[in-house]
Amino acid sequence: MAISVLVGIQWGDEGKGKIIDVLTESAELVVRFQGGNNAGHTVEIGDKKFVLHLIPSGIFRDGALCVIGNGVVVDPIVLVGEIKNLRSQGFDIIPEKLQISTRTHLIMPYHREMDAMREAALSDSDKIGTTKRGIGPAYADKAYRTGIRALEMNDLPRFEKSFRKQLEIYNAIFKANSMEELDADTEWAKLKEVAEFLAPFVKDTVLTVNRAAKAGKKILFEGAQGMWLDVDYGTYPFVTSSNTTTGGACTGSGLSPKYIEEVVGVMKAYTTRVGEGPFPTELECEMGEAIRKAGNEFGATTGRPRRCGWFDAVSSGYSCMINGVDELAITKVDVLDGLEEVKICVAYEVDGRKVYDMPSDTEDIKKAVPVYESMPGWKESTCDCRSFEELPVNAQKYLRRIADLVDARIGIVSVGPNRDQTFYVDSRN
Numbered sequence: 001m002a003i004s005v006l007v008g009i010q011w012g013d014e015g016k017g018k019i020i021d022v023l024t025e026s027a028e029l030v031v032r033f034q035g036g037n038n039a040g041h042t043v044e045i046g047d048k049k050f051v052l053h054l055i056p057s058g059i060f061r062d063g064a065l066c067v068i069g070n071g072v073v074v075d076p077i078v079l080v081g082e083i084k085n086l087r088s089q090g091f092d093i094i095p096e097k098l099q100i101s102t103r104t105h106l107i108m109p110y111h112r113e114m115d116a117m118r119e120a121a122l123s124d125s126d127k128i129g130t131t132k133r134g135i136g137p138a139y140a141d142k143a144y145r146t147g148i149r150a151l152e153m154n155d156l157p158r159f160e161k162s163f164r165k166q167l168e169i170y171n172a173i174f175k176a177n178s179m180e181e182l183d184a185d186t187e188w189a190k191l192k193e194v195a196e197f198l199a200p201f202v203k204d205t206v207l208t209v210n211r212a213a214k215a216g217k218k219i220l221f222e223g224a225q226g227m228w229l230d231v232d233y234g235t236y237p238f239v240t241s242s243n244t245t246t247g248g249a250c251t252g253s254g255l256s257p258k259y260i261e262e263v264v265g266v267m268k269a270y271t272t273r274v275g276e277g278p279f280p281t282e283l284e285c286e287m288g289e290a291i292r293k294a295g296n297e298f299g300a301t302t303g304r305p306r307r308c309g310w311f312d313a314v315s316s317g318y319s320c321m322i323n324g325v326d327e328l329a330i331t332k333v334d335v336l337d338g339l340e341e342v343k344i345c346v347a348y349e350v351d352g353r354k355v356y357d358m359p360s361d362t363e364d365i366k367k368a369v370p371v372y373e374s375m376p377g378w379k380e381s382t383c384d385c386r387s388f389e390e391l392p393v394n395a396q397k398y399l400r401r402i403a404d405l406v407d408a409r410i411g412i413v414s415v416g417p418n419r420d421q422t423f424y425v426d427s428r429n
Contacts, residue, residue, distance in 0.1 A: 002261045003219045005249045006329075008226030009267040009319045009406075012244075013274060013299065013306060015331035016266045017041025019412060020057040020222050022422050023264070028217040030058025030066050031209060033252030034242040035224030036073040036107060036135040040299065044417045050086075054079050055098065056222050059091065065212075067205045070103035071242060071252020073138040074150065075112075076194040083197075100198065101205040102151035108163065109187050110170035111137040117179060139241040141166075150202050153195035160188060206254030213259045221249040221260075227319035228273075235362050238277025246323045265325035265408060267316055269333045269399070272306040274299050278365040281309035281345045295335040310343040310372065313405035318358035320406045327411030328403055333395060334415045339377035342398055345370040346405065375401065382415040388425045391415075 006023065008014045021043045024030055037053040043060060044050075050060070054074060058064035068074060079100075083093045111134030119132060141147040146166065152159040164184055171181040212219055223244055228234045230244040242248065250257050270291055273279045282288065288308045291297070297306035319325075336342055348355050348368035359365050378392035385391050388410070391399070403410045414422045 002216075003213060003221075003255075003259050004262040004264055005221040005223070005246050005260055006264045006266060007223040007246055007249075007323050007325075008244065009265040009316050009323070009325065009328075010226045010271055010312075011228045011273040011277075011279070012039075012224075012226035013272055013297075014226060014266040014268050015042075015329075015414060016223065017043045017052065017057050018331065018414060018417065018419075018422065019264070019266050019329040020220065021045075021060060021419065022412065023220055024058040024061045024064055026218055027058055027061065027064050027220040029209065029212045029219040030056040030061075030064050030222055031069050031205075031219065031249075031253050032056045032067070032072055032222045032224065033069045034071040034244060034248045035240065036133060036138065037075050037078045038133045038135045038240065039224035041222075041224070042417075045419060048089075049417075050089075053082060055082055055086070055093075058220065058222075059086065059093065059097065065096075065208070066098045067208060067253070068098070068100045068104060069205060069209075069253040070101040071248060072101075073105050073107050073135055073142070073242075074100065075107035075134065076150075076153070076198055077190060078107075080194045080197050095200045095203075098201055099203040099205050099208055100150050100201045102149065102202055103206075104150040105138055105142045105147040106150060106152075107134040107138040108148065108166065108191075109182055110167055110174075111135075111141070113174065113179070113182065114170060117174070117177060136241045150198075153199050153202055156192060156195060159195055160192070163188060163191060209253050209255050213255055219255075219259075221253065223248065227323060228315060233322055235277045235365055238275065238362065262326050263324050264327050264329055264411065265320055265323055266329045266331060267406075268295075268331050269311060269336055269402070270295075271309045271312045271315075272297055273309075274304050274306050278362060278368070279307055279309060280315075280348060280365065280368040280370050281312045282307050283309045291335060295332055310345055310370070311402055312345045312370070313402060314345055314348055314356065314370075315358050316402075317406040320408050325406075325408045328406070328408045329412035329414070330399060330402070330410060331414040333391070333399070333413060334382045334421075336377065336395075336398075337381050337383070338379055340379070341374055342377050343372040343374050344398075344402060344405065346373045347371040373401075383421065385415050386420075386423050388413060388423070
């Protein structure tokens with residue numbers, strides 16, 4: 001690994017945290033480039049489980065500097081809580097280990113209230129499935145050019161003035177919608193405390209990242225969510241508010257695309273989705289429930305049950321194309337252990353037409369009927385496998401087939417939640 005980008009190929013929750021943890025063994029810089037604390041990366045080390053929401057997964061590696069890039073939106077109260085929680089577990093979270101971009105936009109208390117208000121106002125059929133963490137309204141203020149950036153935490157009088165001015169605008173909206181207004185003094189007292197705590201972490205990370213690249217350091221860019229939640233390319237409007245694709249690594253960090261050498265796409269051996277929106281291969285039956293149970297498919301951030309379905313080569317192939325995926329990291333192969341048969345969606349039928357590429361119109365995706373290809377399953381455990389050759393023959397055939405369909409080589413396979421249940425694969429496989 002020199003300079004790599006790791007992205008989710010599906011609808012998020014692909015196991016990126018675990019793969020990032022494996023890849024960061026040799027990384028010197030780990031950069032989170034988009035999203036907010038609506039994401040949850042789970043890392044299991046030994047018998048301990050850690051769930052990160054804002055801090056890059058490289059924080060568990062002594063040799064890595066972690067960066068929260070300008071493309072991220074940060075709830076400062078949540079971030080301080082995350083730092084203190086990790087410190088209580090023995091991790092030394094200091095400015096020498098973690099930097100926050102001066103250009104990162106902050107999620108304020110009124111953003112969370114606005115998020116909840118907007119979602120509640122939608123009809124059941126129009127709901128987006130937002131986590132109500134304030135992500136969308138914070139990105140909206142960024143686009144409106146009224147947002148508050150992390151650099152203001154280094155100037156408390158300026159920060160307070162900006163906060164009170166914005167809160168006054170939002171309180172007028174809350175009042176007009178018969179909602180309880182936020183008390184400026186109470187909220188400012190909380191923000192002042194976290195601003196003083198976080199100020200030493202705030203740096204011009206554009207310089208940090210570019211200097212590291214020029215020095216030839218090993219850099220890993222860490223994406224959150226997945227390609228199909230990208231605000232431009234996902235199943236709009238059932239998406240997040242940022243660019244979750246490879247291109248977002250550059251806009252979200254300030255590094256030129258010319259430095260990117262490798263793209264790693266993470267995908268499950270099946271497909272899941274959290275929240276609202278179309279999901280062609282969803283299994284609303286006993287099989288779907290069995291996969292959910294075997295894979296413990298519940299959101300790391302929200303706890304919401306994930307919708308489960310067969311592997312979708314139509315959406316995943318399109319995603320690999322947009323992201324320029326070189327190498328696949330395929331997770332949760334073990335969840336399919338013991339099945340008599342596994343299925344792969346190789347095309348859709350939309351209004352009587354067979355299509356092999358993902359439609360851009362979400363209404364067409366809603367109507368899509370999956371066309372499946374069946375393969376024999378493997379009725380044995382993969383949990384103790386530590387190489388591709390040790391996998392059951394039918395599991396090997398299945399992985400090769402889905403890799404061929406999405407036009408990318410297999411680089412990493414995961415057969416369980418722990419670090420030692422992940423192995424690299426020779427590209428010839």
